[in-house]
Amino acid sequence: MTGGGGKDLATEGLGLIAKGLTEALGELKELGMVGEANPYASEEDVEKMGWGDIATSGAYGGDVDYSKESFEQAWATSKQGWKDAGRDVMTSHTVGPMGLNPENLHNAFGVSDKEYDQYLDDTFGPSPEARAKAAEQQGGEG
Incomplete structure (x- = not known):
């Protein structure tokens, strides 16, 4: 045909x-x-x-590290990622309706910038910038 x-x-x-x-x-x-x-x-x-x-080449073969140390490092990295995401939300000017976000409202509730920054550090640990600065001073990576 x-x-x-x-x-x-x-x-x-x-x-x-x-x-x-x-x-x-x-x-x-x-x-x-x-x-x-x-x-x-x-x-x-x-x-x-x-x-x-x-x-x-993947999880069923290849060079995959299933050691306790690898899992602990992955867990720590994951925890820090969630802390950084939480800090991002709490310092964002774009989360929530215009002007109604944690970064803008903390002053309205009588919380100073210094107190708010301390609250963020207590809750989420040091900021990525603070960690990078500390790592730089120690001569390592953050």
């Missing part, structure tokens, strides 16, 4: 199906990298990898 251009429609249809499957498998590879292996791999890197490479 041929179309007006002399091409075999069955062959052309199979070619389109093969192209679609190839693209779908490429998408699955990328999803596999995001879900199980290296979520930071570029699309080009993923295309170069075989399925075996993907399977052995």
Whole structure:
């Protein structure tokens, strides 16, 4: 069976199906990298990898650190991220209706800037800027 251009429609249809499957498998590879292996791999890197490479590069293979120290570091990083997010909310001028946010209202309730900053430090720990400054003074990274 041929179309007006002399091409075999069955062959052309199979070619389109093969192209679609190839693209779908490429998408699955990328999803596999995001879900199980290296979520930071570029699309080009993923295309170069075989399925075996993907399977052995993630949580079920590869160089994954399941040590107690690794989990403790991840937990500390996560906790600090939530503290930083809380501080961001409490110091934001854009959270809530115009003018009605913690940063603007603390003065209305008789809380000085110094007292409010101390409350933030007591609740969320040192700010990211304070941690970076302390790390810089110690000669390390924050």
